[in-house]
Amino acid sequence: MGKKKTDLTQGNITLQLLQFGLPIVVSMILQNLYNVADSLVVGRFIGDHALAAVGSTTSVSQFVLLLMGGATTGMGVIVSQYYGAGKEEEKNVKRAICTSFYIILMLAVVLGILGVLFSRQLLHGLMGVPEDVLEDSVLYLKIIFWGAVPTALYNMAFGISKALGDSVVPMLVLVVTCILNIGMNILFVAGFSMGVAGVGYATVLATLISAVICILILWKKQTIIHPEKDTIAFDWMIARHMVKIGIPSALVTATISIGNIITQRFINGYGATVMAAYSAANKIEMLLAYTPGGLTGAMQFFTGQNVGAGNYDRVKQGYRAMMKIGLAYTAIAMTVMIVFRTPLIGIFSKEGGDMVLIGGQYLVVSAIGQIFLNITYMSKSTLIGAGDSMAPVYVGLLEMAGRIIGGVVLAPFFGYLGVFAGLPIGWGLGMIYGVSRYMSGSWMKKRLVK
Structure with a gap:
């Protein structure tokens, strides 16, 4: 297997994190542009x-589809730790990828079918749309649920690339x-007048491609991903x-998604204008504020490879370097979100008015x-990469608690602004x-590859 430029266990840490993380950042922006494009075209046309x-x-x-992300995360951690351990683990890299494929494909099929069958119940009964x-x-x-399998396959390919140190191709x-x-x-929308169905089909087709x-x-x-006769079978130990x-990672995404559902449920109670404002502002937030998640995501694979190699001090150095990078970007994102909130929300609406005002309030x-x-993302990524899954x-759960506080405790006094406040809490x-948890050092005892 050898030590290549994709090896994250040696070299300049800050430079490596930037070189590896920036393509992930761009990829996150592009993925978020999928949703932004949907909302922008729908709002304008x-x-x-x-x-x-x-x-x-x-x-x-997100609640259903991100459950598949748990399996993808589990795969990424295992593959990156085996890869970091050296050439003697090359067979296990292949076994991990094959086993991951079976698990992720099965989850995608099951969750996609369930999502299609129960869409109305989820939206009307659970969400109060x-x-x-x-x-x-x-x-x-x-x-969107019909596209569960293409989404899962893309996420798996992206996860494998990152685990092997290649974030440029995706x-x-x-x-x-x-x-x-x-x-x-x-x-589909402006030319063929397909309405909201058009943006759905466009998203699924683009994901498939x-x-x-x-x-x-x-x-x-x-x-290294090419299977061999003795690696293609399902491996129960790796599974x-x-x-x-994967299960704790799925629980993480589930709690985040449940938190989003809770917030959306509260928002739905304020009518279509507030719903549209929240939707537009949330897309801007994902595009600007969640971008450091790409850099902190790089920490997961950086940590995985170095924990696999036993380089714990290097992980600590990476954590400090990423802290500085993340805070610098956060200052820029905060400024843009506050100063340019009105024109940013305005591009989503052909009607303007209260929708733009409320969306701007959310961005502030x-x-x-x-x-x-930013610091929450970085700590989670480091702990996941080390194998500290819980x-x-x-x-x-704490993030979800903050959203409940916003909707239950603050909303009766401050209306939708109280719901908004639940997120930073x-x-x-x-x-x-x-x-x-990171400072306690307990993550250094969680290595999966011995």
């Missing part, structure tokens, strides 16, 4: 009610498919390791919590626990 319909589905689809936007919401959500693939997605959005291209390039570029990481509240969010679950609680 159809109207605020359609924007509210598409936005109301986000938390539900108003009747005037319900039909469009159900239609859009069903189409980024380049996304550049092309994101442009394609935006073009198809406009064509992205998955196929990424897998083909990965297959050609990384020969147990994946489950050990969100900007206040960005420092908490810590992020507790962080997620949750991030602050999660940050306190995540940093404390």
Whole structure:
């Protein structure tokens, strides 16, 4: 297997994290542009009610589809630790990838079918989506769930690339498919008048193309992923390791998604205007504020490789370096979100008015919590990469608690602004626990590859 440029166990730490992390950042931006393009085209070409319909589905689809992310995360940690351990573990890298494929594909099929069958119950019964936007919401959500398998395959290919230290190929693939997605959005909605269904079909088709291209390039570029006769079978030992990481990771995404559902449920009670404002502002937030998640995501694989190699001091150095990088970016994101909040929200609406004002208020509240969010992300990624799988679950529960506080305690006094405030409260609680867990050093005893 040898030591290549993708080896994160040696070299300049800050430079490596930037070189490896920046393509992940760009990839995150491009992935978020999928949702932004959906909302932007719907808001500009159809109207605020359609924007509210598409936005109301986000938390539900994330709840189900991100459960597959647990398996992807488990795969990434195992593969990166085996890869960091050296050439003698090359067979186990292959076994981990094959076993991951079986698990992730099965989850995608099951969750996709369940999502299609119960879309209406999820949106109306669980989320309380108003009747005037319900039909469009159900239609859009069903189409997104039909794309569960392509989404899972792309995420798996991206996860394998990152675990092996290559974050550039998926980024380049996304550049092309994101442009394609935006073009198809406009064509299907403005050209063919397909309404919200058009943006759903555009997203699924673009994801499918992205998955196929990424897998083909990965297959050609990384020969280590090619299965052999003795590695293609399902490996129960590796599966147990994946489950050990994957289930807690799934719980993390579940708590985050449940938190989003809780917030969306409260927001839905304030009507279509507030729903549309929240949807638009949330897309801006994902595009700007969540970008450091790409850099902190690099910490997961950096940590995985170095823990696999036993380089614990190098992990600590990486944590400090990433702290400085993240805080520098956060200052920029906060400024943009506050200063340019009105024109940013305005691009999503052809009607303007209260929707733009309310969306701007959300961006201000969100900007206040960005420092908490960045440090929370970084701590979770480091702990996951080390194999400390339960810590992020507790962080997620604390984030969810903050959202409940906003909706239950603050909303009766401050209305939708109280609901908005639940997010930075949750991030602050999660940050306190995540940093404390990292500082305790218990993660250094969680190595999975012996």
